[in-house]
Amino acid sequence: MTTVVAASGLGKQYRRRWxxxxxxxxxxxxxxxxxxxxxxxxKTTLLSLAVGLLSPTVGTIEVCGGSPAADAAQLAKVGFVAxxxxxxxxxxxxxxxxxxxxxxxxWDDAAAHRRIDRLGLDPxxxxxxxxxGQRAQLALTLGLAKRPELLVLDEPVASLDPLAxxxxxxxxxxxxxxxxxxxxxxxHVVSDLERVCDHVVVLVDSQVRVAGDVEELLATHHxxxxxxREPGTLPxxxxxxxxxxxxxxxxxxxxxxxxxxxxxxxxxxxxxxxLVLAYMEGAGSPxxxxxALEVIQ
Amino acid sequence: MIWLTWxxxxxxxxxxxxxxxAACVWLATxxxxxxxxxxxxxxxxxxxxxxxxxxxxxxxxxxxxxxxVLGIFWGAPLVARELETGTYRLAWxxxxxxxxxxxxxxxxxxxxxxxxxxxxxxxxxxxAAPIDGAQGGQQGSLPSRMTPIAFGMRGVVxxxxxxxxxxxxxxxxxxxxxxxxxxxxxxxxxxxxxxAVPMWVRPHLVAPVSITETISESTIDGITAEAxxxxxxxxxxxxxxxxxxTNQTIDADGNATDLPAWFADCLPPPPGxxxxxxxGTVQAHPSTGTxxxxxxxxxxxxxxxxLVYHPLSHxxxxxxxxxxxxxxxxxLLAGLSFWWLRRRLS
Amino acid sequence: xxxxxxxxxxxxxxxxxxxHQVRRALRLGLLVxxxxxxxxxxxxxxxxxxxxxxxxxxxxxERDGLVAARPGVGTFVTRTLADSSLAAHEPLRRDLVRWLTxxxxxxxxxxxxxxxxxxxxxxxxxxxx
Numbered sequence: 001m002t003t004v005v006a007a008s009g010l011g012k013q014y015r016r017r018w019x020x021x022x023x024x025x026x027x028x029x030x031x032x033x034x035x036x037x038x039x040x041x042x043k044t045t046l047l048s049l050a051v052g053l054l055s056p057t058v059g060t061i062e063v064c065g066g067s068p069a070a071d072a073a074q075l076a077k078v079g080f081v082a083x084x085x086x087x088x089x090x091x092x093x094x095x096x097x098x099x100x101x102x103x104x105x106x107w108d109d110a111a112a113h114r115r116i117d118r119l120g121l122d123p124x125x126x127x128x129x130x131x132x133g134q135r136a137q138l139a140l141t142l143g144l145a146k147r148p149e150l151l152v153l154d155e156p157v158a159s160l161d162p163l164a165x166x167x168x169x170x171x172x173x174x175x176x177x178x179x180x181x182x183x184x185x186x187x188h189v190v191s192d193l194e195r196v197c198d199h200v201v202v203l204v205d206s207q208v209r210v211a212g213d214v215e216e217l218l219a220t221h222h223x224x225x226x227x228x229r230e231p232g233t234l235p236x237x238x239x240x241x242x243x244x245x246x247x248x249x250x251x252x253x254x255x256x257x258x259x260x261x262x263x264x265x266x267x268x269x270x271x272x273x274x275l276v277l278a279y280m281e282g283a284g285s286p287x288x289x290x291x292a293l294e295v296i297q
Numbered sequence: 298m299i300w301l302t303w304x305x306x307x308x309x310x311x312x313x314x315x316x317x318x319a320a321c322v323w324l325a326t327x328x329x330x331x332x333x334x335x336x337x338x339x340x341x342x343x344x345x346x347x348x349x350x351x352x353x354x355x356x357x358x359x360x361x362x363x364x365x366v367l368g369i370f371w372g373a374p375l376v377a378r379e380l381e382t383g384t385y386r387l388a389w390x391x392x393x394x395x396x397x398x399x400x401x402x403x404x405x406x407x408x409x410x411x412x413x414x415x416x417x418x419x420x421x422x423x424x425a426a427p428i429d430g431a432q433g434g435q436q437g438s439l440p441s442r443m444t445p446i447a448f449g450m451r452g453v454v455x456x457x458x459x460x461x462x463x464x465x466x467x468x469x470x471x472x473x474x475x476x477x478x479x480x481x482x483x484x485x486x487x488x489x490x491x492x493a494v495p496m497w498v499r500p501h502l503v504a505p506v507s508i509t510e511t512i513s514e515s516t517i518d519g520i521t522a523e524a525x526x527x528x529x530x531x532x533x534x535x536x537x538x539x540x541x542x543t544n545q546t547i548d549a550d551g552n553a554t555d556l557p558a559w560f561a562d563c564l565p566p567p568p569g570x571x572x573x574x575x576x577g578t579v580q581a582h583p584s585t586g587t588x589x590x591x592x593x594x595x596x597x598x599x600x601x602x603x604l605v606y607h608p609l610s611h612x613x614x615x616x617x618x619x620x621x622x623x624x625x626x627x628x629l630l631a632g633l634s635f636w637w638l639r640r641r642l643s
Numbered sequence: 644x645x646x647x648x649x650x651x652x653x654x655x656x657x658x659x660x661x662x663h664q665v666r667r668a669l670r671l672g673l674l675v676x677x678x679x680x681x682x683x684x685x686x687x688x689x690x691x692x693x694x695x696x697x698x699x700x701x702x703x704x705e706r707d708g709l710v711a712a713r714p715g716v717g718t719f720v721t722r723t724l725a726d727s728s729l730a731a732h733e734p735l736r737r738d739l740v741r742w743l744t745x746x747x748x749x750x751x752x753x754x755x756x757x758x759x760x761x762x763x764x765x766x767x768x769x770x771x772x
Contacts, residue, residue: 051390069389075390075391075392078390080390082383086384087384090305102298103298103391104391143390
């Protein structure tokens with residue numbers, strides 16, 4: 001399986017602050033990968049690095065086999081829908097499509113117009129007059145019609161109402177079903193991602209905490225609750241993600257390949273949201289380098 | 298990319314074209330009559346109507362303002378606007394590289410700006426040619442095309458100014474990333490340069506002519522003095538339309554010097570004034586003679602006047618030299634812009 | 644043609660929900676042999692879920708012999724579950740009733756019975772997998 005994004009030791013520094021640190025991951029092609037984490041975690045930074053809007057301070061990143069924004073051919077492979085879906089307020093919907101046609105060699109004009117029709121957008125309407133949801137759909141159409149190998153979206157539905165949000169994801173998923181396209185989208189709302197992503201990267205405090213196939217992650221993470229115990233007493237193959245204690249009881253979120261056999265524990269599985277939350281709340285140190293970098297194929 | 302740049306430039310270009318066309322039409326209607334007028338009479342200044350003088354000064358003003366306007370309203374927001382509103386994220390994720398994007402935007406805008414300025418400059422130069430430096434009898438005169446004020450508004454230099462202003466605006470916008478701030482800074486820098494170049498650079502672009510003249514009544518242009526201060530003599534240049542750069546009294550050894558102390562007493566009182574005039578002359582003294590006698594004595598003591606000037610014939614050489622200067626500066630700024638775009642905006 | 648729905652809060656993974664909904668439709672006779680299942684594209688366009696989810700579900704149904712994919716045309720039902728009704732597993736059901744009675748007698752309450760069943764069920768599944 002090919003990787004669509006490969007980062008190694010990637011870091012980005014702004015003056016004093018590291019917006020992204022020690023980022024090493026591989027995102028497989030042919031999937032919808034969600035990049036999730038709290039605000040300020042570095043999601044926009046990572047995505048901007050992937051599309052070439054920023055250049056790394058340290059480390060390397062390779063996207064679709066090439067260096068981001070290196071040349072026109074590379075730019076054609078990656079589509080980007082930026083946060084708040086920027087559009088030219090003075091240009092009409094049709095003008096935006098013309099923009100895309102002029103600036104992209106692989107532009108599929110017929111498909112773009114078909115999509116605009118289906119969405120019910122008025123081609124003559126100025127983009128500044130569109131609603132948030134309509135602008136997002138326009139930006140998505142622009143991103144899809146250039147026929148990229150990878151489509152990157154930065155919090156595309158964050159400011160949309162539930163209906164607009166659903167419609168956006170519907171169009172996106174339909175495009176994924178129709179074309180051989182990989183998707184990388186970020187969100188700080190996990191429930192958005194749960195439906196559409198089959199691969200997830202959790203970013204907290206500018207570092208990657210865990211990455212992998214969603215089903216695989218859900219199968220290997222468990223919530224253990226039982227009488228109070230210290231973390232050191234747990235088996236070595238159980239990596240503690242988060243621990244919380246009362247005077248009598250301990251609750252751990254652990255990651256392990258093996259089954260949990262200790263009868264003292266009540267074992268429950270986690271939903272994606274709980275899993276992400278566990279990593280967000282987890283004690284400062286990230287999961288050991290080995291498991292965080294696994295490529296689940 | 299050209300389509301997009303055109304689309305974004307369209308409104309500003311059309312507005313500017315309309316204004317320039319209107320100006321050209323107005324100039325065209327009065328031009329031929331003016332030329333005929335100038336042909337007939339050397340003291341043409343007195344024959345000029347108010348409209349003519351208005352157009353003359355207006356032409357200067359318009360050409361002074363046009364490059365600045367282009368630099369501020371086309372140049373400064375060119376990149377700054379996209380950075381400000383975030384639309385650069387849309388533009389830079391299409392399949393054109395940043396450099397190509399800037400090259401297209403800058404190139405087309407500069408071309409359009411240069412073309413518009415060229416049209417207006419040609420029109421004004423053509424229109425004013427008959428009367429540049431026109432002398433009046435007693436009434437006054439129009440500035441010759443060599444004087445700093447008019448020089449910048451004739452010939453080819455306005456095109457150089459426009460190109461420079463546009464590239465300057467773009468560069469400032471790129472660095473500052475805010476349209477309004479970029480506009481203000483561009484204006485400030487451009488005005489400074491427009492003052493600094495005629496004062497310090499233009500005289501040296503082409504080697505001026507330097508002559509040493511005797512000071513006599515026929516060559517004198519004027520004698521001035523500041524309140525309580527020494528007198529100063531200025532001589533006329535060979536042609537009234539030449540541009541004098543240095544007008545300095547020198548002594549017998551060739552060193553610049555003030556006029557000797559006796560000169561002040563020698564002078565007859567200025568005609569028609571007793572005591573004070575606008576320059577605050579000294580009190581009228583019982584004088585010993587005429588102006589001519591004073592000047593002869595000055596000459597006998599070895600005083601001469603050094604005149605460094607650019608004759609009218611230098612006009613086109615200076616024009617091309619200054620245009621080249623501005624174009625070089627534009628090229629450097631453009632190169633800097635591309636570098637900044639690639640290196641510093643990441 | 645059936646329509647799918649997704650319950651995000653149920654804790655059941657989306658692909659399993661699809662599988663279950665197909666099986667239920669088969670059992671209830673909403674789907675019969677020869678019917679076409681909604682295309683991946685249509686399911687995804689209405690539910691806004693990952694296409695791989697639907698593919699995975701359809702593949703599992705195919706593995707169970709319930710549907711067959713015809714390339715370029717679609718996925719079609721090959722067998723109904725009408726005759727795999729609970730009635731066919733009467734012996735198993737009786738065993739279960741006996742076990743439940745035994746558990747009750749041993750003093751386990753409802754939640755304990757559920758917990759015991761769940762943990763055993765899971766561990767047995769993991770052994771199989």
